[in-house]
Amino acid sequence: MVIDDLDNENLYEIELNHPKHRLMAPGPTMVPERVKMAMLRSIRHHRSQYFAGLLEQVRDGLREIFRTDGDILIFTSSGTGMLEAAVQNFFSEGDRVLVVNTGHFGDRWVRICQAYGLTVRVLEVEWGRAVNPKLIEQRLSEEVGREIKGVFVTHTETSTGIENDIEEIGKIVRETDALFLVDTVSGLATSRYQMDEWGVDVSLSASQKGLMCPPGLGFAAVSEKAWMANRRATLPRFYFDLASAKDGMADFKTPWTPAISIIYGVHEAIKMILSEGLENVWERHNKLAMAMRAGITAMNLTLFSINHAPNVTVVNCPDGVTSKELRGKILERFGIYLADGQGRLKDRVFRIGHMGYVDKLDVIATLGALEVVLKDFGHIFDEGAGLREALDVIRG
Ligand SMILES: Cc1ncc(COP(=O)(O)O)c(C=O)c1O
Structure with a gap:
């Protein structure tokens, strides 16, 4: 059978x-036993002092894991929701962007950008291979005078099993005005990732892979350069409004009712990751x-x-x-x-x-x-x- x-x-x-x-x-x-046990704890109110304290620790832990001093925003969402949030919050209709397409999840970047009316240039890479960063450099130089506002890359392409060289790509993109946006949904806490050092402006991830939790939480880590773009960006957004999420995080509040149990889980998983190192x-x-x-x-x-x-x-x-x-x-x-x-x-x-x-x-x-x-x-x-x-x- x-x-x-x-x-x-x-x-x-x-x-x-x-x-x-x-x-x-x-x-x-x-999901490790420790994380499962943590998720069984009673539900506390998400506007309570207790929860704010927990969220602060989760924010600090995620900063260490993303290797960033930037903002960390937490949503009840899968990873795809966070990819969509990244497009909505930093761009305007018609903006020219370059998407590096190394597989199924590169394709997803393309489709989201197109759905929001961006002018999408695609660097197609043969499935099974990582992008050669020099090709990105070449494409960006061909576009001189037609400003590319964002470069989208997948860190580890889960569909084909490749890893892109985010560090090298970061060296190229940081020489331009474009934002560097990275899908590290499967890469985070599984493969080396150093957001600030590598010049990444927006990193997106989720709870159900390296973070050893059930699906349900999405994360965005955002640089100062990205916030500047956010102030000019005009695409519509509501649930995934990252600027209002940032305001809320000043008091350790999420904009909406979060998946509280999974936040307990992520809190525990972060402790496990940081104690392993x-x-x-x-x-x-x-x-x-x-x-x-x-x-x-x-x-x-x-x-x-x-x-x-x-x-x-x-x-x-x-x-x-x-x-x-x-x-x-x-x-x-x-x-x-x-x-x-x-x-x-x-x-x-x-x-x-x-x-x-x-x-x-x-x-x-x-x-x-x-x-x-x-x-x-x-x-x-x-x-x-x-x-x-x-x-x-x-x-x-
Ligand atoms: C690299 C990558 N990007 C995006 C996603 C989409 O995440 P989700 O299924 O949580 O929406 C996945 C999930 O498999 C992924 O591996």
């Missing part, structure tokens, strides 16, 4: 058979990604991407097996959930998320399960090689 991951009845049964569900998807991700968190992700890639390639499988992100591994499906079949079997036999390809990669690749609350054993478990299932599908490979190679990386 092939399990269709959209078939709720099947999923329900599988969950019962596998009480230990391993969510190895690139978001949402697994942000550098160590990045290093853990790097190492697990290297182990995963070593295991995958030793199993005679190929990786989709060239410039690897440390939080997701995108694998080409072996000949004759669809992503749905493979993922269905792994879920059925081992209770491990892997993600499908997105957009034009649907059913051609499968994506293994290793972001947030993941450790060595999650990687080993996933590779072990893959070995068993691949053998069942008749894939030819050196049995045991995947685990051996991964363990070598983990040991080293």
